[in-house]
Amino acid sequence: MTHKVHPTPPRTVVVADDDPAWRLLVRLLLEPHGFQLVEACDGVDALRAVQLYTPLVLVLDLKMPRLGGAEVCQHLRAVRAHPRPGIIVMTATDLADLPTGAAIGADKLLTKPFDPAKLLATVEALAARRREFSDTDLAA
Numbered sequence: 001m002t003h004k005v006h007p008t009p010p011r012t013v014v015v016a017d018d019d020p021a022w023r024l025l026v027r028l029l030l031e032p033h034g035f036q037l038v039e040a041c042d043g044v045d046a047l048r049a050v051q052l053y054t055p056l057v058l059v060l061d062l063k064m065p066r067l068g069g070a071e072v073c074q075h076l077r078a079v080r081a082h083p084r085p086g087i088i089v090m091t092a093t094d095l096a097d098l099p100t101g102a103a104i105g106a107d108k109l110l111t112k113p114f115d116p117a118k119l120l121a122t123v124e125a126l127a128a129r130r131r132e133f134s135d136t137d138l139a140a
Contacts, residue, residue: 010036011127014054014085016046016072022090022112028083029116030123043067047075056086056127059119060106062091073105076138088127090114 013035015026020041027037038053040046042064050058060069067075068088076084089106108122 012038012055013059013123013127013132014034014038014040014046014053014055015058015059016043016049016064016069017059017090018042018064019061021052022061025095026119027118033120035123035126035127043072046072050076050085054083056130057088057123058085059088059090059123060067062089062093062104069106070104077105083130086123086130088119088122088126 013025013026013030015037015105017023018041021040023037023041025129027039031037038049040049043060044066046058046060047067049055058072058133060072062069073087073089074094076087086108088108088110089104090110090112091109092112100136107126110119110122
């Protein structure tokens with residue numbers, strides 16, 4: 001009997017920020033840990049990337065042209081995207097001045113500049129949770 005070995009699906013993360021330097025920082029942090037990065041320069045491109053790549057995690061800047069991070073979260077909730085990626089919204093604004101991540105529709109709200117260890121741990125946790133849901137969906 002021959003066993004087929006299926007390659008591990010990529011651990012895709014979409015990072016959306018209008019500043020290419022922030023996208024590069026996230027790429028340099030996550031790629032060495034086995035994540036495949038898809039970059040988007042605004043919320044509209046982020047939504048398109050979610051449809052095309054079905055990422056495990058979406059990292060969004062709060063303020064971007066065309067659609068910001070909160071609007072992307074609202075859109076994903078409204079269309080009940082399934083499977084919905086884990087969502088991290090990042091902002092340069094003090095978190096005390098913002099609604100909670102849950103109110104925005106994000107799983108986690110982080111400030112810029114970000115703590116690399118905290119961002120990596122959050123991405124890893126959301127990716128693992130999302131994979132568990134995907135495995136449960138496949139078993140059903």
